[in-house]
Amino acid sequence: MLYREAGQFKTSYQSDGQILPIRQDRVALLALLLVAVVAVPLLASPYLLSAILIPFLIFALAALGLNILTGYAGQLSLGTAAFMAVGAYASFNFVARIPGIPLLLAFVLGGLCAALVGIAFGLPSLRIRGFYLAAATLATQFFVIWCLTKIPYLTNHSSSGVVTVQTMQVFGYKFVTPGAKYLLVLGIVALMALLAKNMIRSNVGRSWMAIRDMDMAAEVIGFRPLRTKLLAFAVSSFYCGVAGALYAFAYLGTVEPEAYSLDLSFRILFMVIIGGVGSILGSFLGAAFIVLLPIFLNMLAHGLGLATNYASNLELMVFGGLIIFFLIVEPHGLARLWQIGKEKLRLWPFPH
Amino acid sequence: MEMMQPPTVPGTGRRIGEVILDLKNISLAFGGVKALTDISFDVRQHEIRAIIGPNGAGKSSMLNVINGVYRPQHGEIVLRGARRTNMDCYSAAKAGIARTFQNIALFKGMTVLDNIMTGRNLKMKTNFLQQAFYLGAARREEIAHREKAEAIIDFLEIQAIRKTPVGRLPYGLQKRVELGRALAAEPEILLLDEPMAGMNVEEKQDMCRFILDVNDQFGTTIVLIEHDMGVVMDISDRVVVLDYGKKIGDGTPDEVRTNENVIKAYLGQAHDGANGETQA
Amino acid sequence: MSFFIEVLLGGLLSGVMYALVAIGFVLIYKASGVFNFAQGAMVFFAALTCVGFVDKFGVSLWLAIPLTILVMIALALAIERVVLRPLVNQPEITLFMATIGLAFFIEGLAQLLWGSQVRKLDLPIEDVPNEYLMEHFNILVSQFDMTAAVVCAVLVVALALLFTKTRVGRALRAVADDHQAALAVGIPLQRIWVVVWSVAGLVALVAGLLWGARNGVQFALTFIALKALPVLILGGFTSIPGAIVGGLIIGASEKLAEVYIGPMVGGGIEGWFPYVLALLFLLVRPEGLFGEKIIRRI
Numbered sequence: 010m011l012y013r014e015a016g017q018f019k020t021s022y023q024s025d026g027q028i029l030p031i032r033q034d035r036v037a038l039l040a041l042l043l044v045a046v047v048a049v050p051l052l053a054s055p056y057l058l059s060a061i062l063i064p065f066l067i068f069a070l071a072a073l074g075l076n077i078l079t080g081y082a083g084q085l086s087l088g089t090a091a092f093m094a095v096g097a098y099a100s101f102n103f104v105a106r107i108p109g110i111p112l113l114l115a116f117v118l119g120g121l122c123a124a125l126v127g128i129a130f131g132l133p134s135l136r137i138r139g140f141y142l143a144a145a146t147l148a149t150q151f152f153v154i155w156c157l158t159k160i161p162y163l164t165n166h167s168s169s170g171v172v173t174v175q176t177m178q179v180f181g182y183k184f185v186t187p188g189a190k191y192l193l194v195l196g197i198v199a200l201m202a203l204l205a206k207n208m209i210r211s212n213v214g215r216s217w218m219a220i221r222d223m224d225m226a227a228e229v230i231g232f233r234p235l236r237t238k239l240l241a242f243a244v245s246s247f248y249c250g251v252a253g254a255l256y257a258f259a260y261l262g263t264v265e266p267e268a269y270s271l272d273l274s275f276r277i278l279f280m281v282i283i284g285g286v287g288s289i290l291g292s293f294l295g296a297a298f299i300v301l302l303p304i305f306l307n308m309l310a311h312g313l314g315l316a317t318n319y320a321s322n323l324e325l326m327v328f329g330g331l332i333i334f335f336l337i338v339e340p341h342g343l344a345r346l347w348q349i350g351k352e353k354l355r356l357w358p359f360p361h
Numbered sequence: 362m363e364m365m366q367p368p369t370v371p372g373t374g375r376r377i378g379e380v381i382l383d384l385k386n387i388s389l390a391f392g393g394v395k396a397l398t399d400i401s402f403d404v405r406q407h408e409i410r411a412i413i414g415p416n417g418a419g420k421s422s423m424l425n426v427i428n429g430v431y432r433p434q435h436g437e438i439v440l441r442g443a444r445r446t447n448m449d450c451y452s453a454a455k456a457g458i459a460r461t462f463q464n465i466a467l468f469k470g471m472t473v474l475d476n477i478m479t480g481r482n483l484k485m486k487t488n489f490l491q492q493a494f495y496l497g498a499a500r501r502e503e504i505a506h507r508e509k510a511e512a513i514i515d516f517l518e519i520q521a522i523r524k525t526p527v528g529r530l531p532y533g534l535q536k537r538v539e540l541g542r543a544l545a546a547e548p549e550i551l552l553l554d555e556p557m558a559g560m561n562v563e564e565k566q567d568m569c570r571f572i573l574d575v576n577d578q579f580g581t582t583i584v585l586i587e588h589d590m591g592v593v594m595d596i597s598d599r600v601v602v603l604d605y606g607k608k609i610g611d612g613t614p615d616e617v618r619t620n621e622n623v624i625k626a627y628l629g630q631a632h633d634g635a636n637g638e639t640q641a
Numbered sequence: 642m643s644f645f646i647e648v649l650l651g652g653l654l655s656g657v658m659y660a661l662v663a664i665g666f667v668l669i670y671k672a673s674g675v676f677n678f679a680q681g682a683m684v685f686f687a688a689l690t691c692v693g694f695v696d697k698f699g700v701s702l703w704l705a706i707p708l709t710i711l712v713m714i715a716l717a718l719a720i721e722r723v724v725l726r727p728l729v730n731q732p733e734i735t736l737f738m739a740t741i742g743l744a745f746f747i748e749g750l751a752q753l754l755w756g757s758q759v760r761k762l763d764l765p766i767e768d769v770p771n772e773y774l775m776e777h778f779n780i781l782v783s784q785f786d787m788t789a790a791v792v793c794a795v796l797v798v799a800l801a802l803l804f805t806k807t808r809v810g811r812a813l814r815a816v817a818d819d820h821q822a823a824l825a826v827g828i829p830l831q832r833i834w835v836v837v838w839s840v841a842g843l844v845a846l847v848a849g850l851l852w853g854a855r856n857g858v859q860f861a862l863t864f865i866a867l868k869a870l871p872v873l874i875l876g877g878f879t880s881i882p883g884a885i886v887g888g889l890i891i892g893a894s895e896k897l898a899e900v901y902i903g904p905m906v907g908g909g910i911e912g913w914f915p916y917v918l919a920l921l922f923l924l925v926r927p928e929g930l931f932g933e934k935i936i937r938r939i
Contacts, residue, residue, distance in 0.1 A: 022504045022507045022508065022511075023500075023504055026503065026504070026507065085734065133920060133923060133924055136923065136924055137923045137924075139733065139734065140676050140733075140734075140737055141874060141923055143737075144870040144871065144873075144874055144916070144919060144920075145916075145919070145920045145923060147867065147870060147916050148913060148916035148917045148919065148920040151912050151913035151916055152913040152916070152917055155909055155910075155912055155913050158909070159906065159907045159909065204493040204494065205493075207492060207493050207494065207495040207499075208489060208492055208493045211487075211489075211492035211493075211495070211499065211503060212478075212481075212482060212485045212487075212492060212503075213489040213492050213493075215471065215475055215478060215479050215482070216479075216482065218468060218470055218471055218475075219468050219471075219479050221470065222467075222468035222469055222470050222471070223466050223467070223468055223469075225430075225466065226462065226466035226467075226468070227468075227479075228450040228451065229428060229430065229450050229453075229454060229459075229460060229466075230454060230459075230479055230480060230482055230483075230542070230546065231450075231451055231454035231455065231482050231483040231546070232479075232482055233451055240489060244489070271867075275741070275745075278738075278741070279742075282738055287470070318752075318757060319753065322749040322750075322752045322753040322757070323749065323753065324749070325745045325746070325748055325749030325752075326745070326746050326749035326750055326753065327749075328742070328745050328746075328749075329741075329742040329743060329744065329745030329746030329747070329748075329749065330742070330746050331742070332738065332739065332741065332742025332745070333723070333724055333739050333742040333743060333746070336728065336731075336735055336738060336739045336742070337724075337727040337728060337739075340731070340735060
């Protein structure tokens with residue numbers, strides 16, 4: 010009843026091509042943004058902000074990056090965390106070595122460094138595909154992390170290998186409170202999500218999907234496989250790099266190699282799989298799921314009186330089990346379930 | 362829609378132009394297998410040229426050579442007077458050659474509209490950053506190309522399915538969408554690899570109509586591979602016949618139909634009733 | 642010079658251990674087209690179960706091993722039923738991601754059942770230098786490593802015989818070639834898969850016991866599976882001899898690189914060298930030394 014498109018006619022290609030063609034969707038998103046920007050910082054507890062919302066946004070950004078590479082361009086990657094690490098270390102170095110550099114510029118530069126690394130390690134993708142490429146991305150993961158631990162210049166010659174990051178400030182305003190950090194992260198992530206959506210529905214996005222679906226035919230049409238794949242690696246790594254920088258600056262407060270281990274790469278991959286491969290909404294849904302699940306399991310374990318190591322093993326089993334479950338039941342993940350829900354909502358309360 | 366000078370053929374009002382594509386002594390081999398041996402023929406502008414022959418004769422390989430997918434070991438390709446033997450797919454596409462495939466090569470993950478929009482790829486000028494911000498130039502370009510794509514959708518009468526993912530469409534419609542994607546590039550030469558395979562009589566008639574319209578209204582030169590003899594004899598201006606990678610016939614449909622070699626190899630004896638192929 | 646030979650031999654022998662893990666991958670890939678990311682987890686699970694039987698139930702090692710084999714068969718049955726059967730026609734990449742999920746599941750299960758402390762595994766082979774080689778050639782090579790090599794050779798011969806001489810082996814090869822065709826001639830696909838995954842489980846057990854005896858049975862065992870990936874890349878995903886050759890190359894080059902190049906750059910090369918080596922190799926030969934060339938028809 011509420012969710013009908015009846016009467017919403019599009020009279021121009023411009024309006025037909027909107028991101029949210031249905032008015033109810035636009036209203037809903039506006040409401041969500043209002044809540045996110047106004048209500049949440051006022052009402053949410055610092056714990057909710059720092060331990061749930063901020064990591065959710067950061068991981069969603071990283072999952073978005075991985076989705077661009079794996080979901081839209083079809084290049085399987087297990088090296089996400091390495092690109093995040095490059096972004097983090099690079100941003101840290103820019104802030105530390107160029108006094109007065111705007112923070113956002115440092116993030117962008119960090120992302121660009123990650124993009125360069127992405128291009129370098131994406132070069133093999135012209136010759137290699139499928140799991141071979143996945144194995145090659147493992148090379149990226151291990152090698153990059155090794156480099157970051159071994160080159161003292163990158164950690165500003167810190168003796169422990171772990172550096173505390175500087176406080177974030179933009180135009181002199183210091184982002185110290187969880188609420189402030191949250192808003193900064195929200196702004197960055199929202200903007201980048203919009204850019205991603207625009208790219209996906211333009212020629213760039215189509216070029217990625219064409220290479221993913223049928224690269225031979227894509228070549229015949231005039232898409233250039235190497236350029237397209239490298240661009241996917243570059244954009245994806247940029248996103249992961251910025252996410253990594255945010256991870257260090259807005260969440261961990263430190264820059265350390267252990268935080269960007271293979272384990273993180275897998276977590277982001279799970280977010281993409283569970284949320285929905287090839288879907289921007291899916292990246293957010295998957296990130297929310299993976300962030301909330303351990304908390305939920307912990308509460309469950311506590312409620313049942315189990316020891317904490319039970320909870321962490323249970324977490325592994327549930328993760329693994331859910332991956333398998335989603336791949337069997339709904340390979341397109343939560344995003345498709347969401348779409349199906351919306352379809353049903355259009356008919357509600359009628360059965361068909 | 363672009364209207365080029367309508368071509369006329371003597372007797373029917375269609376004009377056929379100069380030689381636009383000349384293939385000289387093309388030989389192609391894969392390892393030990395000789396796919397094409399010393400094939401030479403030409404294609405004139407605005408004509409409909411058919412390539413026929415039994416299965417395995419090398420017809421698809423021939424198209425792949427024209428298109429830059431395979432590089433022939435010997436021989437020359439002369440396109441509009443310029444030697445282009447070392448063409449790759451990209452150069453062929455830029456040179457105005459588009460094609461469809463025998464086993465449909467649509468992008469299954471995208472909608473009909475998106476598939477046709479991919480055909481506009483070479484005409485798009487904005488880069489990914491402009492597209493990311495989607496202001497000004499990128500927005501205008503997307504809308505302009507959308508208009509062109511919609512014109513093709515109108516031409517092929519597939520408006521109702523424009524937002525459907527192509528994977529869900531029946532075979533005949535997929536073939537039509539593939540034609541649309543090829544047309545979106547506004548090609549000068551269109552290569553069609555068995556565009557009517559697997560279609561029923563009505564679908565074939567529709568596809569024939571579209572092919573003739575494309576040739577008529579847009580002036581596109583068409584090279585097509587087809588097994589249905591009725592269609593071939595009906596719509597093509599000239600025919601090349603291949604058998605085991607060699608050329609055994611070349612000429613108008615009537616000339617080819619009476620060529621002894623062709624009859625022996627392919628069409629079958631007249632009194633046999635042929636191999637189920639219709640004899641127009 | 643003898644130091645070089647020592648390092649080389651040490652590397653070759655650890656390569657044999659990698660090859661053992663890789664053989665499990667190859668088996669499953671050959672027979673079901675699935676790249677089993679969970680092989681490492683299976684190695685860990687098998688080793689942990691065996692040690693668990695010995696420690697928790699006081700069973701002797703010689704009884705624990707057959708018991709573990711039964712457990713691995715049960716695991717294979719469960720995997721076939723729950724994971725493989727529902728995903729039977731899905732693209733390879735989906736199955737691969739399912740095995741990633743499976744890996745996590747098995748790791749969690751193993752630790753849930755048997756606890757997560759590091760366990761010591763005592764095999765009746767000692768990790769001492771072989772005296773003959775020590776005396777005659779002045780080379781330090783561990784007895785243990787040599788036994789591992791022998792075990793590997795025996796296993797490979799046994800598998801080769803299984804594949805070529807028995808009916809089951811022939812069926813496995815048929816399934817590897819073409820699922821549909823195998824079904825069409827009446828080969829019971831699902832039973833074959835249980836057989837394959839059980840054999841892979843057995844191989845995982847052997848690998849787990851050897852690795853566990855050497856390094857202790859701990860979670861890090863799962864990372865050995867990751868090392869098997871470069872082995873497979875070099876040797877091809879479908880060839881058992883390839884897995885062995887690949888394992889030897891990876892093991893040897895890894896150790897040599899660590900010893901000779903490592904000190905120049907601060908050490909720790911072992912962690913990434915095999916992967917980078919495999920990556921460079923892929924650029925030259927995308928299908929590995931022994932793998933099948935992928936032909937794509939347009």
